Amino acid sequence: MIIAVDGPTASGKGTISKQLAKYFALPFLDTGLLYRAVGWTLREQGGDADNPADALAACQFESALLSDPALRSEAVGGLASRVSVHPQVRRALDKRQRDFAYQPAGAVLDGRDIGTVIAPDADVKLFVTASSEARAIRRFEEMKRRGDPADFDDILADILKRDERDKNRATAPLKPAEDADLLDTTDLTIDAAVQQAIAMVNAKISGRRDKDPA
Numbered sequence: 001m002i003i004a005v006d007g008p009t010a011s012g013k014g015t016i017s018k019q020l021a022k023y024f025a026l027p028f029l030d031t032g033l034l035y036r037a038v039g040w041t042l043r044e045q046g047g048d049a050d051n052p053a054d055a056l057a058a059c060q061f062e063s064a065l066l067s068d069p070a071l072r073s074e075a076v077g078g079l080a081s082r083v084s085v086h087p088q089v090r091r092a093l094d095k096r097q098r099d100f101a102y103q104p105a106g107a108v109l110d111g112r113d114i115g116t117v118i119a120p121d122a123d124v125k126l127f128v129t130a131s132s133e134a135r136a137i138r139r140f141e142e143m144k145r146r147g148d149p150a151d152f153d154d155i156l157a158d159i160l161k162r163d164e165r166d167k168n169r170a171t172a173p174l175k176p177a178e179d180a181d182l183l184d185t186t187d188l189t190i191d192a193a194v195q196q197a198i199a200m201v202n203a204k205i206s207g208r209r210d211k212d213p214a
Contacts, residue, residue, distance in 0.1 A: 001026065001106040002121075003201060004114035007128035008163055008174060009077065010135035012185040012193050016128055017110035019194040020201060024108070029100045031111035031118070032080065034093045036071040037061045039079030049082035058083070059092040074143070074158070081162045084112075087171040094118065112166055115177035124204045126197060127176035130186040132159055 003020055007013040014030055021028035039049065041061045047054030070076065083089050094117070101107050101119040109118065115125035130138075136156035143150035166174035176182060181200045185193040 001123045001205070002101050002119050003106075003108040003124045003126070004101075004119050004122035004177070004180075005108065005110045005126045005128060005197075006112055006115050006174070006176065006180070007126075008112075008130075008135065008166065009081075009159060010139045011128045011130045012138075012188075012190060013110050013126075013128035015190055016126075016183070016185075016194055016197045017108050020197055021108040023198055024201070027100070027103065027105055027107045029097070029107060029109050031093075031097050031109055031114065033066050033071055034096065035080035035084045035089070036076050037065045038083050038089060038093070040065065040068075040071055040076050042083060043076070043079060049079050052086045052088050055083040055086045056088045056092060059089060074139075074148070074155075078158060078162070081165050085165055085169040085171075090171050112174045113172035115180050116175065117172045120177065123208070124201050125177045125180035126183055126200060127180040128183045128185060128193075128197075130184060132156060132163065134186045135159055 001024065003026065005013050005017040005020070017030070018028055038055060038058045038061065042049055042054060042058035045058060047058060049055060097109065097118045101109055111118065115122055133156065136152060136159050139155050139159065140150050140152045181204070183193065183197055183200065188196065
């Protein structure tokens with residue numbers, strides 16, 4: 001079974017995806033980390049995130065980098081959003097994502113174009129969203145817990161900027177797949193959101209079974 005979970009930054013899709021993987025005993029890939037690794041590598045190489053050639057060169061990174069907590073920083077997240085607009089970068093990372101999605105054990109993948117591009121025939125597709133203000137509050141609180149400097153207005157402006165880039169890029173823009181189930185987490189606790197996501201997956205699985213011939 002392949003579960004595709006898409007949505008904008010700070011919507012809760014990462015936590016929801018991890019819990020779905022745990023509940024259904026499936027391998028999990030946060031595909032956003034791939035783009036963060038490109039952003040981090042590009043910065044280390046002194047490249048320009050808006051230059052396609054520099055961004056493509058940064059796609060050659062070791063898999064071990066994906067476990068580095070430094071990738072979770074706001075600065076690296078901003079670079080990831082910028083390099084992700086380049087079609088060359090997306091093509092370079094597509095195969096790694098598809099190989100993970102279509103492994104025999106199945107998988108849960110969290111990203112922005114899983115249900116539309118990477119695994120368009122996924123068994124279940126969720127699009128997790130929330131208001132920009134709710135997402136900014138979550139990111140603000142997360143940064144405060146980590147002890148990072150945090151300014152709410154700056155965080156909100158950055159989220160809006162990322163949304164604009166993600167939704168309007170020419171290649172694989174952020175949008176729900178036509179057959180995706182929408183999960184709005186604006187007014188949900190994370191536990192409630194996870195339980196709703198599990199219920200959505202179970203309903204989809206049950207519906208597929210009912211349609212299968214006996």
